[in-house]
Amino acid sequence: MTAPRPSRILIYGTLGLFALYYLMPLFVMVTNSLKPLAEITGGNMVALPQEWTLAPWLSAWSTAQIGVDPSGLRPYFWNSIKMVVPAVAISTLLGALNGYVLTKWRFRYDTLLFGLMLFSCFIPFQIVLIPMARLLGLTGLAGTTGGLALVHIVYGVGFTTLYYRNYYSAFPTELVRAAQIDGAGFWQIFWRVMLPSSGPITVVSVIWQFTNIWNDFLFGASFGDIDSQPMTVALNNLVQSSTGVKEYNVHFAGAIMAALPTMLVYVVAGRYFVRGLMAGSVKG
Amino acid sequence: MMTRARLQELLPKLVLSPSVALVAVCVYGFIIFTFYLSLTDSRILPSFGWVGMENYVKLFKLSHWRTAVTNLVVFAFLYIAICMAMGLMLAIFLDQRIRGEGVLRPIYLYPMALSFIVTGTAWKWIMDPGIGIEHTMHAWGFVDFEFKWIKDRDYAIYTVVIAAVWQSSGFVMAMFLAGLRGIDGEIMRAAQIDGASAFSMYRRVILPQLRPAMLSAVVILSHLAIKSYDLVIALTGGGPGRATELPATFMYSYTFTRNQMGIGAASATIMLATVAAIMVPYLYSELREKKQ
Numbered sequence: 001m002t003a004p005r006p007s008r009i010l011i012y013g014t015l016g017l018f019a020l021y022y023l024m025p026l027f028v029m030v031t032n033s034l035k036p037l038a039e040i041t042g043g044n045m046v047a048l049p050q051e052w053t054l055a056p057w058l059s060a061w062s063t064a065q066i067g068v069d070p071s072g073l074r075p076y077f078w079n080s081i082k083m084v085v086p087a088v089a090i091s092t093l094l095g096a097l098n099g100y101v102l103t104k105w106r107f108r109y110d111t112l113l114f115g116l117m118l119f120s121c122f123i124p125f126q127i128v129l130i131p132m133a134r135l136l137g138l139t140g141l142a143g144t145t146g147g148l149a150l151v152h153i154v155y156g157v158g159f160t161t162l163y164y165r166n167y168y169s170a171f172p173t174e175l176v177r178a179a180q181i182d183g184a185g186f187w188q189i190f191w192r193v194m195l196p197s198s199g200p201i202t203v204v205s206v207i208w209q210f211t212n213i214w215n216d217f218l219f220g221a222s223f224g225d226i227d228s229q230p231m232t233v234a235l236n237n238l239v240q241s242s243t244g245v246k247e248y249n250v251h252f253a254g255a256i257m258a259a260l261p262t263m264l265v266y267v268v269a270g271r272y273f274v275r276g277l278m279a280g281s282v283k284g
Numbered sequence: 285m286m287t288r289a290r291l292q293e294l295l296p297k298l299v300l301s302p303s304v305a306l307v308a309v310c311v312y313g314f315i316i317f318t319f320y321l322s323l324t325d326s327r328i329l330p331s332f333g334w335v336g337m338e339n340y341v342k343l344f345k346l347s348h349w350r351t352a353v354t355n356l357v358v359f360a361f362l363y364i365a366i367c368m369a370m371g372l373m374l375a376i377f378l379d380q381r382i383r384g385e386g387v388l389r390p391i392y393l394y395p396m397a398l399s400f401i402v403t404g405t406a407w408k409w410i411m412d413p414g415i416g417i418e419h420t421m422h423a424w425g426f427v428d429f430e431f432k433w434i435k436d437r438d439y440a441i442y443t444v445v446i447a448a449v450w451q452s453s454g455f456v457m458a459m460f461l462a463g464l465r466g467i468d469g470e471i472m473r474a475a476q477i478d479g480a481s482a483f484s485m486y487r488r489v490i491l492p493q494l495r496p497a498m499l500s501a502v503v504i505l506s507h508l509a510i511k512s513y514d515l516v517i518a519l520t521g522g523g524p525g526r527a528t529e530l531p532a533t534f535m536y537s538y539t540f541t542r543n544q545m546g547i548g549a550a551s552a553t554i555m556l557a558t559v560a561a562i563m564v565p566y567l568y569s570e571l572r573e574k575k576q
Binding site for chain 1: 292295296297299300302303304306307310311312313314315317318321330370373374377378380382388390391392393394395396397398399400401402403405406407408409410414415416417419420423424450454455458459462507510511513514517518521531532535536539540545548549551552553555556559560563564567568571
């Protein structure tokens with residue numbers, strides 16, 4: 001449907017205004033991260049820097065005070081990477097296997113089992129914090145990157161299973177049966193028949209898991225310590241620290257650093273990110 | 285050969301079992317454990333002195349908890365209503381054969397890729413009277429302009445709504461846009477031939493078809509609202525005072541900083557029950573539909 005002229009102007013105007021609204025915080029973060037502090041406290045927030053400087057970025061990365069250490073965000077950035085990579089890989093692989101079993105090797109009550117796994121994605125994680133802290137403490141995983149990765153695998157596998165199950169249920173079962181008649185076993189079918197056609201859903205699953213785990217704060221704050229806290233926790237410590245002058249420009253630079261990896265993924269593969277979001281609202 | 289065949293038969297279930305075991309222990313086992321703790325006198329550490337429903341009685345007598353629940357109701361209602369209204373409007377507008385749709389859509393949606401800690405940090409300073417909107421308006425010469433909501437006990441909760449809507453409304457737009465694009469063109473053409481105006485077309489033909497998308501959006505947004513934790517921590521830290529305390533921040537502080545684990549566990553149980561009341565019927569109907 002195409003609306004008449006005057007209302008089209010209104011429509012374009014509204015859409016443009018909303019685009020500005022969504023872009024404004026990003027613009028504020030970027031410009032103010034490139035200003036000396038005096039220009040923020042003395043000037044206005046939406047002005048471009050008069051004196052461009054990278055000092056806030058360098059400070060946020062390597063010298064800013066995080067908690068008790070003037071370490072900058074750098075070590076925490078690596079903590080996040082070390083946690084995210086194995087957690088994404090393992091949860092995605094488990095999801096693929098689960099989806100394969102749940103669609104091509106069906107058994108009694110498999111839908112109920114899947115429903116129980118799916119519900120686990122939506123629980124408020126407050127309900128598992130206390131026992132998980134105990135379990136990590138008892139197994140010596142408390143405060144380690146491995147422990148955090150494990151937590152993210154446990155509470156991410158429901159989503160990855162959802163993705164692959166929905167995707168594989170549209171995959172022709174006849175092909176699987178044909179391969180079986182040709183003598184292919186469980187693993188052969190998985191590696192030779194299912195996985196080669198799983199490219200798109202693997203991209204969706206990896207992006208979803210990467211974004212969610214990178215952006216997590218609750219688990220990182222609850223179960224991490226200095227050697228394993230992720231970027232989000234460090235950023236929050238940087239911004240909330242009450243000692244000394246508030247270095248807003250450093251805070252903005254740090255916020256962009258914490259946002260950069262997921263933003264990059266969004267720019268490169270936004271289409272898949274949206275597909276993941278949609279499937280995450282279950283309607284596949 | 286016999287054992288090999290048996291193994292082949294068992295293999296699928298064996299492959300599924302690690303995930304099932306993890307979920308059984310770390311989700312359902314932990315839920316039972318936390319529920320059990322909520323019936324005990326646990327304080328710093330779990331303890332097993334049975335106190336029955338006492339923690340729940342105490343919880344609902346705490347003004348701190350009642351504030352958190354009231355805040356959640358206000359926050360969730362505004363967050364959902366505004367996201368839905370904005371999402372619907374943007375989706376309908378974008379669906380009018382707009383030039384540049386490919387540029388606008390990703391701009392509306394990118395906040396969803398950010399951490400709530402990043403969103404909270406950005407909006408914390410944008411809404412800060414000292415350097416943010418108020419300061420900027422003063423610099424532009426509007427010296428009477430005031431915007432101190434984030435420091436005001438009566439208004440701070442609305443700043444959480446503002447930041448949360450910024451993050452999620454694009455996502456609702458995308459859901460509605462997908463719904464609009466999925467509507468059968470034949471139906472619209474038939475309505476047009478019957479002489480339906482654009483307005484009545486939307487009201488009578490298009491909106492009713494968006495009902496599944498709306499239901500999904502409400503369910504997703506309400507469960508996000510109940511789980512909201514990071515955003516409040518980064519934006520206001522629950523303050524000023526307790527003005528933006530939510531059940532999630534209440535649970536954390538009672539359990540881990542105030543050493544009232546029994547009450548913390550009770551509050552977590554209430555949160556779970558609320559989410560389950562929304563999600564279980566929804567997931568049940570979704571899975572049933574899929575089967576057919």
